[in-house]
Amino acid sequence: MNEQRSGGAEEPASPKGASASMTLAAAALESHNTPERASDAAADGADALGADAVSGGGGGGGASASASQASTSASASAVGRGVGGGASGGGSKMQQQQQPQLNATDVRELREIKQLLWGDNVREDVFKRWSQGFEFSEVEPTALVQKQGGPCAVIAPVQAYLLKIIIMDMPGIKLTEVSYDKCQSLLIQALCNILKNCRTPRYRIVHLMRRRGVASAEPATKERSPSATAESAAAAAAAAAAAAALETGVASGQAEGGGGQDLTGADIDLATEATPASVRELLSQQLDSGNSPTQVASLDPDPQLSSELSPEEFHNRLHTLHFDDYDSLARYYMDNYDQLAHTYGVLLFMYSVFLTKGSEQVAAEVSDTSEPLIHSTYGYGAQSLINLMLTGRAVAHVWDNEQDVGGLKLRGICEQSDIGFITLMEQMRYCTVGSFFKNPRFPVWVMGSDTHLTVLFSNEKRLVSPETPSETGRRIFKSYDPEGNNFISSTMLRDVLAALNLVSEPGYVSLMQKRLDPENLGIILLNAFMDEFFPLERRSTPDTFELLHYNGIPGSNENNKVRYYCGSAILLEGDLKSICTSNPMVTCLQTKWPNIEINWHDTHMPSLN
Numbered sequence: 001m002n003e004q005r006s007g008g009a010e011e012p013a014s015p016k017g018a019s020a021s022m023t024l025a026a027a028a029l030e031s032h033n034t035p036e037r038a039s040d041a042a043a044d045g046a047d048a049l050g051a052d053a054v055s056g057g058g059g060g061g062g063a064s065a066s067a068s069q070a071s072t073s074a075s076a077s078a079v080g081r082g083v084g085g086g087a088s089g090g091g092s093k094m095q096q097q098q099q100p101q102l103n104a105t106d107v108r109e110l111r112e113i114k115q116l117l118w119g120d121n122v123r124e125d126v127f128k129r130w131s132q133g134f135e136f137s138e139v140e141p142t143a144l145v146q147k148q149g150g151p152c153a154v155i156a157p158v159q160a161y162l163l164k165i166i167i168m169d170m171p172g173i174k175l176t177e178v179s180y181d182k183c184q185s186l187l188i189q190a191l192c193n194i195l196k197n198c199r200t201p202r203y204r205i206v207h208l209m210r211r212r213g214v215a216s217a218e219p220a221t222k223e224r225s226p227s228a229t230a231e232s233a234a235a236a237a238a239a240a241a242a243a244a245a246l247e248t249g250v251a252s253g254q255a256e257g258g259g260g261q262d263l264t265g266a267d268i269d270l271a272t273e274a275t276p277a278s279v280r281e282l283l284s285q286q287l288d289s290g291n292s293p294t295q296v297a298s299l300d301p302d303p304q305l306s307s308e309l310s311p312e313e314f315h316n317r318l319h320t321l322h323f324d325d326y327d328s329l330a331r332y333y334m335d336n337y338d339q340l341a342h343t344y345g346v347l348l349f350m351y352s353v354f355l356t357k358g359s360e361q362v363a364a365e366v367s368d369t370s371e372p373l374i375h376s377t378y379g380y381g382a383q384s385l386i387n388l389m390l391t392g393r394a395v396a397h398v399w400d401n402e403q404d405v406g407g408l409k410l411r412g413i414c415e416q417s418d419i420g421f422i423t424l425m426e427q428m429r430y431c432t433v434g435s436f437f438k439n440p441r442f443p444v445w446v447m448g449s450d451t452h453l454t455v456l457f458s459n460e461k462r463l464v465s466p467e468t469p470s471e472t473g474r475r476i477f478k479s480y481d482p483e484g485n486n487f488i489s490s491t492m493l494r495d496v497l498a499a500l501n502l503v504s505e506p507g508y509v510s511l512m513q514k515r516l517d518p519e520n521l522g523i524i525l526l527n528a529f530m531d532e533f534f535p536l537e538r539r540s541t542p543d544t545f546e547l548l549h550y551n552g553i554p555g556s557n558e559n560n561k562v563r564y565y566c567g568s569a570i571l572l573e574g575d576l577k578s579i580c581t582s583n584p585m586v587t588c589l590q591t592k593w594p595n596i597e598i599n600w601h602d603t604h605m606p607s608l609n
Helices: 015-026 028-032 045-049 073-084 091-097 104-118 124-130 152-169 180-196 217-223 226-252 276-288 311-316 326-335 345-357 359-366 383-391 469-479 490-499 506-516 526-533 584-589
Strands: 064-068 203-208 269-273 318-323 402-405 408-411 420-423 444-448 453-457 487-489 523-525 544-550 565-571 596-600
Touching: 104 311, 104 318, 104 345, 104 359, 124 311, 152 180, 152 345, 152 383, 152 444, 152 453, 180 326, 180 345, 203 326, 203 345, 311 318, 318 326, 345 359, 345 383, 359 383, 383 444, 420 584, 469 490, 469 526, 487 490, 490 506, 490 523, 506 523, 506 526, 523 526, 584 596
Parallel strands: 420 444
Antiparallel strands: 064 269, 064 318, 203 318, 402 408, 444 453, 453 544, 487 523, 544 565, 565 596
16 A cells, blocks of 8 residues: 555644544544534545545444554554543543543454455455445345345345345335335344344444545645644544554554554554534534644545455455444444445445454354355355354354264254255255254245355245144154154154153153064154154144245346245145255255245246356
């Protein structure tokens, strides 16, 4: 990065200027979106801070923005004194509004998240495939469009949560009649739901900021008084420090130009509370101190957020905002919808999920971090990434709870999720999807093929009604039949009965073994077991119902227009156990409903790829 520092960035800094510039950076979007904002004073402001100035802010109460300190002693001194001292003429009031805290954590975690996702190097072509915003279909108002292969690991779960909200809160609505404003609101609710699943006390949102340089900053500095010059220098130093540390921590571990050092625990990142009043006061103080409007930090949204950035440039511009409650988070996204819609909206949201969850917690749940979560060649997301988006936990497996494999405890899904997951890979014996994923709280499932993720959903809420005793019995029996053979060893009968809280005394078990395995073959069939212990019980699932399918890639839809496809399903008597290679859709559905048949309306067969 060959950008130039502003004229006075390396001069001694006054406490007032450093404190003001750091809080000004922290307050960015809050001020911009308040009715009484001082936008005229701020509009041209980043110019005086130079091209390395990084600013950020919050969109509501409880928001704070973080900007990291550089490793140069001059910058560290400026920032440290700025927080410790008060601005003259209003210092005590400013100290009450500011809430400095140690926050080098965000910079470190962004670096760790980048490593978890991409590995040692970010391939330009893979990064470009992931570089897209959240965009709705022209013909299906609530359907998201996926432009290239790869980001389905984020887009499909977001689409699933969006549909869950529609099914839960808008029963009977015609999907084609949802307004654009309502679709935006639904998208924001879906994103907030996913972030809420991370179960952390604070939401930490990743925000993409701009950098602008100004050629005339240095001459203007020379004409001001020594006091104003020092204050401007402090502002520039603080902003340059923020950019340098973020660049150091996230991009390459060292500031370009050879002057940076690796981030250490001694580096201090100051996050100050951003409120409309504090922003207006800071702008006023900056102007009163002799700085011209063009030398006050710009808080305006970037009009060129859709411009292409290299992976390095993208990571250098990342900034964080903290929110203490759900409402503040939703308000931020409403006020800054361009952060979702622009070229990097999907990436920013993914980074926000990881940062909110915490990089260390993600790494602990993934357990094996030797491979990046985004494939370095093909760009698809790992199962840990998919599970994190669906459940808030980045475990690598889809079975229920833990399984002991060769003495190694492998973690799966620990509870019933809001959104389900079924995959063609189960029919191919590559994995076993547990009951928690197959029977979610809402009738929405992400469907996996070998290359892509799509979404299946229904308005029939009985598809996810509480399990009947017979359905529980079938699930427990199948948990002892991991290969899906529909039989178990006779020696396992006692364990199955005990798991179902049925009689499991040795004498009774021996009697049942003889009854269920009269030919002494050493196996007990599923049908024989169900007929013996759960005869004639009616299942809770209806015999007929409608299913709808979503595939976000335009090329996988008729006329290259993303839309939902509806089909009428029927559950036949008995279990079908066949793999129809010419119809992977039905094959995948059979992993959830073994005896399903479905007729798609309009004679169009939806694609899993």
